[in-house]
Amino acid sequence: MGVVRWVDTNIEKIIILICYVTMAGIIFVEVIRRFLINEQAAWSSTIPIYLFLWVTWIGCAYNVKIRTHLRFDELRVRMSHNLQFSCMVMDAVLWIVFASIVGYFSTQQVYLSYDNFAIVTGTDDVMQWWFYLATPVAWTLLVIRVLQNLYSDFHTWKSGEPLTIAVSILGD
Numbered sequence: 001m002g003v004v005r006w007v008d009t010n011i012e013k014i015i016i017l018i019c020y021v022t023m024a025g026i027i028f029v030e031v032i033r034r035f036l037i038n039e040q041a042a043w044s045s046t047i048p049i050y051l052f053l054w055v056t057w058i059g060c061a062y063n064v065k066i067r068t069h070l071r072f073d074e075l076r077v078r079m080s081h082n083l084q085f086s087c088m089v090m091d092a093v094l095w096i097v098f099a100s101i102v103g104y105f106s107t108q109q110v111y112l113s114y115d116n117f118a119i120v121t122g123t124d125d126v127m128q129w130w131f132y133l134a135t136p137v138a139w140t141l142l143v144i145r146v147l148q149n150l151y152s153d154f155h156t157w158k159s160g161e162p163l164t165i166a167v168s169i170l171g172d
Contacts, residue, residue, distance in 0.1 A: 012059070050128070081163065085154075103139050106136045110129050
């Protein structure tokens with residue numbers, strides 16, 4: 001159980017760190033190569049862009065997890081306990097509806113790239129669908145985070161304790 005909890009706590013951070021370090025490493029090495037020996041890998045300008053898909057969508061899921069993504073706290077702190085919870089339920093429903101739409105269309109994009117054997121420009125065997133998979137994977141993770149937050153909010157609301165409304169990304 002400890003491993004599952006650790007993965008649940010850290011999965012977004014790990015994916016973002018790996019992708020970001022890989023992006024930065026590719027860009028750094030290829031800039032040095034370009035200026036020192038006038039060479040550059042053909043894929044060095046496309047792979048970082050594709051990795052950025054993973055960084056942004058997983059980052060979105062992470063911000064939903066820590067409750068700092070698309071919130072209107074100024075209004076909610078002035079609402080009653082029940083109205084605050086109602087807004088949280090509405091948030092969850094909207095996230096799930098939007099995630100369903102994104103998931104449907106992004107999965108079609110993954111299948112299209114897969115079926116057409118789309119290869120990343122400048123490579124011989126790196127498939128585009130590996131990177132396009134970021135969107136449906138991250139939005140699935142986002143829905144899991146939404147449901148985890150809703151579960152927590154339900155128990156907090158039921159107990160009558162104050163709901164978590166104002167959250168800072170810096171942990172203040």
